[in-house]
Amino acid sequence: MATKYLARRDASRLAVIGTGAMAREQVAAMLAVRPITEMFLYNRTKEKAEQFAAYIQEEHPEWQGTIHVMDNADEAVRQAHIVICSTRSTTPVFSGTALQPGKHINAIGSYLPHMQELDVETIIRADRIVVDTKEGVKHEAGELIQAENTGRWSFEQIDAEVGELVTGEKSGRQHEKEITLFKCVGVASFDLAVAMGVYKKAVENGKGMTISL
Structure with a gap:
């Protein structure tokens, strides 16, 4: 959802850090909403990136794009329109100086105060910051x-929660040169909503089976 509302509509180059x-579901989501x-x-371990490349080709045989395994995270970021960070790192995985106008970042890996x-x-350079929930990131988003704590940024500068983009209460990307950032720490209610959606679809289509507990 964040990418749908915040990334450039013509975004076609994706960087995956971690x-x-x-990262598997993240890539599938990007393929669904952008060309x-x-x-x-x-x-960090190049062999795992190479294994992931093979996974993408096997899991998405209909996708005919090109995959590059990079030696440097900053260079991957420079090449991309959309950046996914899906690590459990406690130190920054790329330099904010690698960002150029127009990029969108999904930071979904770190979810504890000591992670970063x-x-x-990167936080300061982002023109628009959207989160899953403001309350959640105040307690769990280590980067924010x-x-x-540096005094150079404040939680008051968060632009919106992602749900507000969906309902139209808040706007997404304003122009092509904006650097947009989505920070997610995870919310159980979101997981429940997706599960209920899947369940309703299954019932409507007569899929699955009933199990007595």
Whole structure:
């Protein structure tokens, strides 16, 4: 949802920083909402990035784009229109100086106060910051907590929660040159809403089976 409302409509180049299990669903989501033609993969262990490239080709045989396994995270970011960070890092995974106008970042890996995928420069350079919930990120988003602690940024500068973009209460991307950032720490109610949606679809289509507990 964040990418749908915040990334440029013509965004076609995707950087994936961290190629573990979390990145699989993220890539599938990007392919669903943007015309991705190139992917730039970076992982601290290069072999895992190469394995992830093979996974993408096997899992998405209909996708005919190009995959690049990168040696440097900053270079992957420079090449991309959309950046996914899906690591459990406690130190920034790329430099904010690598950002150029027009990029969108999904930071979904870190979810505890001591974790930090993004540096303070990235937070400050973002023109628009959207979160899953303001209350959640105040307690769990290490990047935002540490940025506020420097005195150079404040939680008051958060532009919206992602739900407000969906309902139209708040606006998404305003122009092509904006740097947009979505920070997510995870919300159980969101998971429940998706599960209920899947359940209703299954009932409507006569799929699945009833199990007595």
